[in-house]
Amino acid sequence: MCGIVGYVGNKSPKDVLLEGLKKLEYRGYDSAGVAILNGDRFDVYRAEGKLSALSEKLAPVRFSGRIGIGHTRWATHGMPTEFNAHPHKVKGISLVQNGIIENYAELKEELLEKGVKFSSETDTEVVAHLIALQMDDSHDLVAAIQSVIPKLRGAYAMLVVSESEPETIVAFKAGPPLILGVGEGEILLASDVQAFIDHTNKAVYLDDFEIVKVKGAHYEVFSLDGITLKKPVVALDLASEKSDKKGFKHYMLKEIYEQPRAVANALTPYVDIENKRLSFDSLGMQGAPTPKEHLQALANCKRIYIVACGTSFYAGLYGKYLIEPIAGVAVDVDIASEFRYRDPVLEKNAVAIFVSQSGETADTLAALRLAKEKGLTCLSICNTKASTIDREADLHLYMNSGLEVGVASTKAFISTLSLFNLLALYLAQSKDLLTEEEETRLVDGLLALPSLMEACLAYDTYFKEAAQELTNYKGFLYLGRGHSYPIALEGALKLKELAYRHAEGYAAGEMKHGPLALIDQGMLIIVICPRDKFYEKTVSNLEEAKARGGVVFSIGSGDDKQLKSISKHYLGIPEAPWMTSGILSVIPVQLLAYHLADALGHDVDQPRNLAKSVTVE
Numbered sequence: 001m002c003g004i005v006g007y008v009g010n011k012s013p014k015d016v017l018l019e020g021l022k023k024l025e026y027r028g029y030d031s032a033g034v035a036i037l038n039g040d041r042f043d044v045y046r047a048e049g050k051l052s053a054l055s056e057k058l059a060p061v062r063f064s065g066r067i068g069i070g071h072t073r074w075a076t077h078g079m080p081t082e083f084n085a086h087p088h089k090v091k092g093i094s095l096v097q098n099g100i101i102e103n104y105a106e107l108k109e110e111l112l113e114k115g116v117k118f119s120s121e122t123d124t125e126v127v128a129h130l131i132a133l134q135m136d137d138s139h140d141l142v143a144a145i146q147s148v149i150p151k152l153r154g155a156y157a158m159l160v161v162s163e164s165e166p167e168t169i170v171a172f173k174a175g176p177p178l179i180l181g182v183g184e185g186e187i188l189l190a191s192d193v194q195a196f197i198d199h200t201n202k203a204v205y206l207d208d209f210e211i212v213k214v215k216g217a218h219y220e221v222f223s224l225d226g227i228t229l230k231k232p233v234v235a236l237d238l239a240s241e242k243s244d245k246k247g248f249k250h251y252m253l254k255e256i257y258e259q260p261r262a263v264a265n266a267l268t269p270y271v272d273i274e275n276k277r278l279s280f281d282s283l284g285m286q287g288a289p290t291p292k293e294h295l296q297a298l299a300n301c302k303r304i305y306i307v308a309c310g311t312s313f314y315a316g317l318y319g320k321y322l323i324e325p326i327a328g329v330a331v332d333v334d335i336a337s338e339f340r341y342r343d344p345v346l347e348k349n350a351v352a353i354f355v356s357q358s359g360e361t362a363d364t365l366a367a368l369r370l371a372k373e374k375g376l377t378c379l380s381i382c383n384t385k386a387s388t389i390d391r392e393a394d395l396h397l398y399m400n401s402g403l404e405v406g407v408a409s410t411k412a413f414i415s416t417l418s419l420f421n422l423l424a425l426y427l428a429q430s431k432d433l434l435t436e437e438e439e440t441r442l443v444d445g446l447l448a449l450p451s452l453m454e455a456c457l458a459y460d461t462y463f464k465e466a467a468q469e470l471t472n473y474k475g476f477l478y479l480g481r482g483h484s485y486p487i488a489l490e491g492a493l494k495l496k497e498l499a500y501r502h503a504e505g506y507a508a509g510e511m512k513h514g515p516l517a518l519i520d521q522g523m524l525i526i527v528i529c530p531r532d533k534f535y536e537k538t539v540s541n542l543e544e545a546k547a548r549g550g551v552v553f554s555i556g557s558g559d560d561k562q563l564k565s566i567s568k569h570y571l572g573i574p575e576a577p578w579m580t581s582g583i584l585s586v587i588p589v590q591l592l593a594y595h596l597a598d599a600l601g602h603d604v605d606q607p608r609n610l611a612k613s614v615t616v617e
């Protein structure tokens with residue numbers, strides 16, 4: 001995945017690059033590096049580990065130049081060591097990449113045959129060599145890059161500097177985002193506008209196979225065949241998102257506590273608060289007018305495809321469990337990496353929904369492009385405004401969760417669940433399945449969610465105290481039926497991500513088709529069992545597990561004596577209508593994973609091997 005940032009201007013490139021990389025650390029945090037002009041050389045500094053290791057290394061270093069590039073890495077090819085960290089320098093060429101060169105092995109073979117020596121295991125170094133070799137012929141960085149791009153297969157965004165043109169950065173992309181920030185006497189380049197929004201709000205979004213040459217405070221964008229392109233400069237209406245733990249031990253815990261507010265922020269734009277009615281008039285991009293034909297397509301649709309990855313996929317699955325019974329619209333939910341390659345047969349007049357906190361997940365973006373190609377109306381549910389998925393969708397619902405720093409998503413997930421509640425009601429209303437009274441009652445129920453969620457935050461202390469005992473379990477089985485099933489899946493994912501223990505989410509009714517064989521004293525069965533129409537069936541499944549020696553931790557509604565009697569641990573969420581009970585049960589499963597991981601001494605905010613935004617396949 002990785003984050004890249006470039007700077008040309010009058011400020012200290014070291015400071016600007018480090019600040020920018022800090023904002024991009026969510027994209028990868030196993031090593032980092034910079035190449036900054038010093039005299040007539042680009043000096044490269046790299047460090048294994050978090051960005052703080054690079055900052056320490058750079059603290060005493062002074063650079064005379066006013067230009068540089070930087071990188072924070074999520075390893076794809078080669079271990080996260082200093083020698084694999086970017087920038088990769090070959091002769092006078094230094095290069096950083098966000099992405100993957102899929103045919104790198106073939107290209108490397110050709111270079112080895114020519115006698116080229118490699119100093120890393122990365123795919124990126126191959127590109128640095130290709131450009132360096134090309135420079136021997138063309139002596140022009142843009143021309144060299146133009147002839148190298150056609151040789152590359154994969155998805156990438158790159159920044160390149162050359163000691164033969166020391167005032168210049170050349171950047172190009174095919175897949176991952178790359179945005180140019182146009183400031184007063186300075187130019188920045190980054191994977192995410194947040195890396196430069198403190199310096200300028202004027203942005204140029206580069207498209208695939210475009211090349212930008214930045215020289216001093218000027219820039220020029222070319223097509224691959226050298227034609228100069230006029231690109232719009234967008235004035236971004238975005239504030240710098242400051243990360244601050246606000247006294248919490250971790251960002252994740254702070255973000256769990258922010259969830260009541262996040263849900264209120266997600267609901268408010270789509271509800272007429274005073275009259276407790278739905279208000280779906282503003283599905284345009286960031287306040288732009290709603291494209292009427294697409295809104296019509298949504299209102300009339302008979303089938304919906306929801307496509308996403310990771311936690312967002314489970315949010316999508318939750319959407320299916322709401323939309324089908326409430327609005328009578330058939331919903332298919334797909335993992336984006338499967339959807340894009342399985343030649344999906346898509347019904348005409350269907351609507352496709354893409355859920356993505358970051359708005360940049362490569363597979364989700366590719367799935368959106370496929371659905372658009374097939375003529376479907378595409379609705380995005382994103383947290384990051386002006387992200388690629390947001391910009392390319394036809395209709396937009398915003399999570400409005402604010403900056404989410406913890407790699408394991410919490411508030412964005414819960415905000416999405418609440419948006420699916422609204423969407424299900426909107427679709428039911430469009431199909432005349434909802435009376436005004438019902439609409440008002442259900443909207444009122446949703447608006448009550450934040451205060452019920454506040455009550456669930458009290459489980460923080462409970463899990464803090466229980467965590468040590470929970471470390472004794474080697475495995476965790478999460479069970480649920482109906483809309484508690486996606487919550488069970490999300491609970492298991494959170495535990496895997498954070499505590500590095502084996503956890504699986506299962507539909508409770510599937511227990512007897514395999515998982516029962518796993519039951520022993522070392523496996524904790526966590527069941528989400530609110531008082532809904534599945535209650536008795538789920539309790540029967542628990543009895544079956546109990547009869548085989550299973551240890552049960554149940555999350556039920558209120559003071560449920562029956563559940564208590566079969567459980568070693570019991571937690572009662574507030575009694576709530578079916579539509580909203582699912583959201584309430586998310587909080588305990590998040591807190592369980594958080595406190596268990598913390599008790600095990602893990603880095604909760606930046607779990608090993610993961611990244612928050614996945615811009616490679």
Ligand code: G6P
Nearest residue numbers: 310311312356357358361409611
């Ligand atoms: C990564 C993150 C997850 C996230 C998933 C999808 O795996 O670690 O927390 O759910 O990507 O990301 P998106 O930004 O598309 O929601």
